Amino acid sequence: MSSVSYEKLEFLFHPHSIALVGITTANPDHWTRTFLDSLLEFNFEGPLYLVNPKGGEIAGMKVYPRLEDVPSSIDYVISTVPARATPGLIEESARKGVKAIHCCAAGFGETGEEEGIRLEAELKEAGQRTGIRIIGPNCMGIYCPKSRLSFQSSFPRDGGPVALISQSGGNTTNLINKAMLRGVRFSKVISYGNATDLNESDYIEYLTDDPETSIISLYLEGVKDGERFRRVVRRAAEKKAVLLLKGGVTEAGARATSGHTGSLAGSESTWDSLCKQAGIIRASTLEELVNALVTLLFMPAPRGRRAAIIGFGGGASVLITDIFEKNGLKVPALPQELRDEIRSYTPIAGNILRNPIDYSQSVQSIQNLTRTLGIVSKWDGIDFIVSFITPSQASPGSRRLMINIVEGMLEGSRAGAKPIAMVIEPSVIPHEAEDVMGLIQLCVSDGMPVYFSYSDAASAMNLILTFAENHPGKLYG
Amino acid sequence: MSSVSYEKLEFLFHPHSIALVGITTANPDHWTRTFLDSLLEFNFEGPLYLVNPKGGEIAGMKVYPRLEDVPSSIDYVISTVPARATPGLIEESARKGVKAIHCCAAGFGETGEEEGIRLEAELKEAGQRTGIRIIGPNCMGIYCPKSRLSFQSSFPRDGGPVALISQSGGNTTNLINKAMLRGVRFSKVISYGNATDLNESDYIEYLTDDPETSIISLYLEGVKDGERFRRVVRRAAEKKAVLLLKGGVTEAGARATSGHTGSLAGSESTWDSLCKQAGIIRASTLEELVNALVTLLFMPAPRGRRAAIIGFGGGASVLITDIFEKNGLKVPALPQELRDEIRSYTPIAGNILRNPIDYSQSVQSIQNLTRTLGIVSKWDGIDFIVSFITPSQASPGSRRLMINIVEGMLEGSRAGAKPIAMVIEPSVIPHEAEDVMGLIQLCVSDGMPVYFSYSDAASAMNLILTFAENHPGKLYG
Numbered sequence: 001m002s003s004v005s006y007e008k009l010e011f012l013f014h015p016h017s018i019a020l021v022g023i024t025t026a027n028p029d030h031w032t033r034t035f036l037d038s039l040l041e042f043n044f045e046g047p048l049y050l051v052n053p054k055g056g057e058i059a060g061m062k063v064y065p066r067l068e069d070v071p072s073s074i075d076y077v078i079s080t081v082p083a084r085a086t087p088g089l090i091e092e093s094a095r096k097g098v099k100a101i102h103c104c105a106a107g108f109g110e111t112g113e114e115e116g117i118r119l120e121a122e123l124k125e126a127g128q129r130t131g132i133r134i135i136g137p138n139c140m141g142i143y144c145p146k147s148r149l150s151f152q153s154s155f156p157r158d159g160g161p162v163a164l165i166s167q168s169g170g171n172t173t174n175l176i177n178k179a180m181l182r183g184v185r186f187s188k189v190i191s192y193g194n195a196t197d198l199n200e201s202d203y204i205e206y207l208t209d210d211p212e213t214s215i216i217s218l219y220l221e222g223v224k225d226g227e228r229f230r231r232v233v234r235r236a237a238e239k240k241a242v243l244l245l246k247g248g249v250t251e252a253g254a255r256a257t258s259g260h261t262g263s264l265a266g267s268e269s270t271w272d273s274l275c276k277q278a279g280i281i282r283a284s285t286l287e288e289l290v291n292a293l294v295t296l297l298f299m300p301a302p303r304g305r306r307a308a309i310i311g312f313g314g315g316a317s318v319l320i321t322d323i324f325e326k327n328g329l330k331v332p333a334l335p336q337e338l339r340d341e342i343r344s345y346t347p348i349a350g351n352i353l354r355n356p357i358d359y360s361q362s363v364q365s366i367q368n369l370t371r372t373l374g375i376v377s378k379w380d381g382i383d384f385i386v387s388f389i390t391p392s393q394a395s396p397g398s399r400r401l402m403i404n405i406v407e408g409m410l411e412g413s414r415a416g417a418k419p420i421a422m423v424i425e426p427s428v429i430p431h432e433a434e435d436v437m438g439l440i441q442l443c444v445s446d447g448m449p450v451y452f453s454y455s456d457a458a459s460a461m462n463l464i465l466t467f468a469e470n471h472p473g474k475l476y477g
Numbered sequence: 478m479s480s481v482s483y484e485k486l487e488f489l490f491h492p493h494s495i496a497l498v499g500i501t502t503a504n505p506d507h508w509t510r511t512f513l514d515s516l517l518e519f520n521f522e523g524p525l526y527l528v529n530p531k532g533g534e535i536a537g538m539k540v541y542p543r544l545e546d547v548p549s550s551i552d553y554v555i556s557t558v559p560a561r562a563t564p565g566l567i568e569e570s571a572r573k574g575v576k577a578i579h580c581c582a583a584g585f586g587e588t589g590e591e592e593g594i595r596l597e598a599e600l601k602e603a604g605q606r607t608g609i610r611i612i613g614p615n616c617m618g619i620y621c622p623k624s625r626l627s628f629q630s631s632f633p634r635d636g637g638p639v640a641l642i643s644q645s646g647g648n649t650t651n652l653i654n655k656a657m658l659r660g661v662r663f664s665k666v667i668s669y670g671n672a673t674d675l676n677e678s679d680y681i682e683y684l685t686d687d688p689e690t691s692i693i694s695l696y697l698e699g700v701k702d703g704e705r706f707r708r709v710v711r712r713a714a715e716k717k718a719v720l721l722l723k724g725g726v727t728e729a730g731a732r733a734t735s736g737h738t739g740s741l742a743g744s745e746s747t748w749d750s751l752c753k754q755a756g757i758i759r760a761s762t763l764e765e766l767v768n769a770l771v772t773l774l775f776m777p778a779p780r781g782r783r784a785a786i787i788g789f790g791g792g793a794s795v796l797i798t799d800i801f802e803k804n805g806l807k808v809p810a811l812p813q814e815l816r817d818e819i820r821s822y823t824p825i826a827g828n829i830l831r832n833p834i835d836y837s838q839s840v841q842s843i844q845n846l847t848r849t850l851g852i853v854s855k856w857d858g859i860d861f862i863v864s865f866i867t868p869s870q871a872s873p874g875s876r877r878l879m880i881n882i883v884e885g886m887l888e889g890s891r892a893g894a895k896p897i898a899m900v901i902e903p904s905v906i907p908h909e910a911e912d913v914m915g916l917i918q919l920c921v922s923d924g925m926p927v928y929f930s931y932s933d934a935a936s937a938m939n940l941i942l943t944f945a946e947n948h949p950g951k952l953y954g
Contacts, residue, residue, distance in 0.1 A: 083826060107826025168792020177869045247795040250802035255810060259829035260791035285932060286796060314737035315645025318698060318724040319763060325727035333732060349560060349584025352736035392654045428903045433910035455762060
């Protein structure tokens with residue numbers, strides 16, 4: 001059964017030729033152009049055709065008035081035609097031998113209005129009659145870097161082990177943008193909107209057997225067939241790590257999902273117990289989902305909850321320690337003999353040498369920092385190390401120093417016995433943002449997990465550790 | 478009694494002449510130079526003198542070998558000499574008629590080592606004997622923009638109603654940096670470290686009667702005299718809004734405070750009940766403290782918890798609604814007649830018109846957005862409006878659009894019957910950071926509250942509203 005469902009959808013991610021139907025010729029900034037720009041910038045290898053009744057030319061490419069004017073066969077259509085023209089396009093596509101169509105337009109059942117509901121029923125019926133599989137409507141479609149398929153030119157060209165199935169196009173883009181910065185890369189991403197034909201269960205079944213995917217992340221507003229979804233997601237969670245962000249968990253949120261993707265959200269307690277039973281990692285915000293992905297991907301299996309905190313700033317050390325402890329992590333005191341060892345070459349004034357270790361006043365000596373990192377890393381009283389940098393507090397002259405610290409941590413991470421995570425506070429002040437970006441890139445290129453706040457780091461680690469404790473052998477098996 | 482304690486410390490914030498003792502002549506990037514740079518850039522109006530045994534010159538200013546070589550009288554010393562030289566400096570200062578000294582150096586009691594403990598006792602004794610008041614040691618001292626006194630040249634030149642008393646220099650800088658971006662301005666800030674002489678209670682007493690301060694924020698790791706502190710802070714909270722971030726609320730955090738400022742942290746339950754009894758707003762992270770300040774300052778008294786959410790992005794609208802409801806706020810459904818009114822000029826495809834209102838597809842028409850804002854603002858089913866922008870999702874061409882949205886919100890805020898808050902997601906991608914900064918500045922210059930995430934906005938509003946409900950008439954009286 002598994003390989004059947006896998007085979008059934010594999011073609012979606014490997015189109016041979018694509019027609020962009022409904023692309024605007026007049027305005028190069030129009031949103032319909034994004035799809036073309038993305039495919040061109042990703043160097044999609046198959047033939048690309050443009051279709052718009054007005055004809056003409058875009059970027060040296062001929063625009064065909066109708067799909068049937070395209071001189072060769074097409075297996076995949078990206079449609080940006082309005083809702084009312086969509087059912088008709090399915091008929092046209094069938095005559096062209098199209099196998100799948102991504103319908104971008106909104107204005108279907110999610111409007112709650114009679115016309116939209118009727119159009120969605122027509123669309124569904126046309127799909128069933130012609131056998132064309134429909135992604136959407138009301139969505140952004142597929143991002144599959146390996147196939148050079150993307151709906152945003154800014155997404156990474158390189159792939160990775162994370163799949164994302166999302167009912168919201170905006171949340172998909174936002175999640176990829178946030179996650180890519182932190183080193184997360186994707187196998188297959190599907191923004192699928194109203195799920196008129198293909199739905200969450202179809203995609204989950206496919207990804208469960210997809211050898212390129214080891215983590216399946218979900219943004220769901222509702223499910224089409226609760227019974228099937230339960231079965232499918234349980235099997236997925238047996239084989240892979242599954243993470244869920246559920247939109248519409250409150251009454252008002254559920255009202256929003258019905259206007260957004262026409263979804264019936266289901267009760268919070270149902271979702272909660274499903275996640276517990278099936279072994280799904282539950283995130284409650286988009287940021288938490290990204291932080292969980294970063295932790296799963298880049299935090300090598302810590303054996304437990306005991307952290308050493310090595311940072312810069314006494315007050316900051318106090319606050320991060322409180323936050324870690326409040327999130328169920330432990331910051332045990334450094335044994336006296338290790339304190340003495342560090343004290344033998346580290347001045348005490350302005351430093352704290354207890355765990356947290358505040359190395360503020362000795363930060364100029366990267367040798368000493370690395371030496372201390374080595375001592376702490378070998379201590380069997382801890383399971384992992386966390387460090388932090390606050391670029392907004394650094395003087396303009398300290399850019400080199402911050403880079404030195406990160407390089408010291410990376411060296412420690414490569415050499416050390418314990419995983420190291422880094423908290424780098426972001427800044428929107430442009431020259432500080434540049435520094436932060438540089439530091440993040442340094443960490444990420446070396447596979448180090450980066451978080452944007454103490455709370456983010458602590459709660460993500462707590463989430464993953466709690467899950468691992470409740471499901472022994474499942475993660476970090 | 479009140480005016481006595483006020484008069485007693487008023488001189489601290491109005492020094493006539495300052496000597497910087499211990500400033501390094503050799504290295505212009507040395508941290509001791511920061512104090513001079515800040516005073517020069519703030520145009521401190523009184524005479525400034527530099528003292529270092531090596532003599533010489535800095536920036537065209539003579540460096541005197543000893544304090545007694547300075548040709549005129551000095552009432553305020555900023556000392557960056559090491560701990561061991563500090564008690565002697567008090568004696569020298571007494572001979573010069575100095576009234577107050579800010580001791581920057583660490584290496585006193587907080588080290589837990591015999592020498593540091595002895596030096597701190599000597600320092601205290603010298604202060605008592607000479608009558609010189611000591612700020613610190615182990616701290617950054619005073620920032621008082623009205624007196625052109627600062628320890629960072631990047632701090633705002635203009636003042637405001639917020640005072641900050643902080644035991645950590647790093648947290649002080651970090652808090653000011655984060656808060657200034659969001660429009661928070663300060664009357665008096667004191668980073669006071671180990672509190673050997675002047676302590677938290679002295680500063681709180683002073684600020685309680687300070688006409689320039691209406692909000693007192695505290696970062697405390699411990700208190701010197703619990704009995705007095707209770708009395709003093711209770712009186713402060715009767716007269717003004719008092720906010721507290723307590724460092725060292727966990728056992729490991731308390732261990733860190735003892736290494737940081739030599740403080741005994743006290744039990745969490747003691748602090749919790751003190752805050753409840755005295756009417757103090759309690760923040761649990763530095764970010765939460767900043768968000769609470771922004772809410773108090775810029776969110777005009779909402780009458781209740783009912784929000785209208787007007788934003789851009791369906792999935793984002795779902796998530797922000799969930800987050801608001803989970804934080805005890807209400808997002809009530811828009812009545813049918815208002816939906817019909819908005820629907821009469823707003824296409825439904827790609828929009829949600831229910832509350833949340835997702836205006837994604839109509840964002841090009843700022844007239845329509847403003848019109849909708851007007852309709853929603855007059856609806857008596859809500860108490861305030863929240864909007865949001867995610868610049869990382871915007872295309873490079875949409876900068877103008879984002880500015881239009883913010884300008885529409887500002888216009889709505891000025892004209893409207895309801896307060897409006899804005900969530901602007903930050904980005905560390907440099908060109909996006911620039912956009913974000915521009916949008917923040919637009920809002921802040923018009924007195925609009927800005928938050929960096931849905932969760933930040935919701936939890937800050939919940940914090941302040943809960944406090945206001947529990948203490949009727951105290952805020953928004």
